[in-house]
Amino acid sequence: MSNTRELLRWATAALKETEIESPQLDAEVLLAHSRGLSRSELYTQPDGRPSVEAEEHFRSLVARRLQHEPVAYITAQKEFYGLELQVDGRVLIPRPETETLVEVALMIGRQREVAVLAEVGVGSGAVAIALAVNLPSIEIYAIDSSSDALAVAEENCRRHDVLDRVHLLLGDLLMPMPKPVGLIVANLPYVSQDELPNLAPDITDYEPLYALDGGPDGLDHIRRLLEQASSRLRPPGMICLEIGATQALAVNDLAREQFPAAIVGLVRDLAGLDRVAIIAT
Ligand SMILES: C[S@@+](CC[C@H](N)C(=O)[O-])C[C@H]1O[C@@H](n2cnc3c(N)ncnc32)[C@H](O)[C@@H]1O
Known part of the structure; x- marks a missing residue:
């Protein structure tokens, strides 16, 4: 099991490797979404460990983004x-x-x-x-x-x-x-x-x-x-x-x-x- 900081580091590196335009932002949005938190809440608990299910869910969302699926479709929401x-x-x-x-x-x-x-x-x-x-x-x-x-x-x-x-x-x-x-x-x-x-x-x-x-x-x-x-x-x-x-x-x-x-x-x-x-x- 990884903590928030480690998950963000892993996802950002993977997204960067695939030349996704905003790897860190996308990693934060997907992790926050998968845990039902805001992005700022991620930073107030960087050592927090999501459950095994939440971590798996997050990894599956990152896998979708690595296939270039837009973040807005993955989270099913967009601010306008x-x-x-x-x-x-x-x-x-x-x-x-x-x-x-x-x-x-x-x-x-x-x-x-x-x-x-x-x-x-x-x-x-x-x-x-x-x-x-x-x-x-x-x-x-x-x-x-x-x-x-x-x-x-x-x-x-x-x-x-x-x-x-x-x-x-x-x-x-x-x-x-x-x-x-x-x-x-x-x-x-x-x-x-x-x-x-x-x-x-x-x-x-x-x-x-x-x-x-x-x-x-x-x-x-x-x-x-x-x-x-x-x-x-x-x-x-x-x-x-x-x-x-x-x-x-x-x-x-x-x-x-x-x-x-x-x-x-x-x-x-x-x-x-x-x-x-x-x-x-
Ligand atoms: C560029 S999107 C704009 C969507 C939204 N207004 C926005 O700004 O995010 C263009 C929209 O025009 C619709 N559209 C395409 N051809 C059309 C037509 N002949 N008559 C009416 N709507 C059409 C598409 O289905 C699509 O939803």
């Missing part, structure tokens, strides 16, 4: 915008850069006193739930083409008590919307098919392809969303799109094709990369 979300292989793991999309949508929602908005590509529900929690009277049409993803989103909406205001709709982009709205928010798949094979195995071997694949140039979904938006956006409407770091010019052109008078703005994420296109029609 201060909210704890349940995640599994049916949904994309919410990314920190998507918090920029939430910030932008919150700002517009408050400034324009938006009463109803659409979020397209809802996945785990991360964006819709962050908006619903922070805009307490908003109604959201939250759309996804995957019933598997919607099942996860429903569970997360229930957990955060917003199921009465987040209307989960199955279908293609804006098609299921019952009426036009003044604000559309979307984080649709935008990885180009050329780039897909270059992504880390943590992504390609575990996350759903339907949440990543944006077609030949990565813009298939965004292009079609903008086409549909011309009849489903109540003027003067706004569209906020999460985009890839090199897609700003192309998205600007696509937006102008559908909305010739549009003003298109860009917001960078915390890494300084173009991340959100704001289209004011």
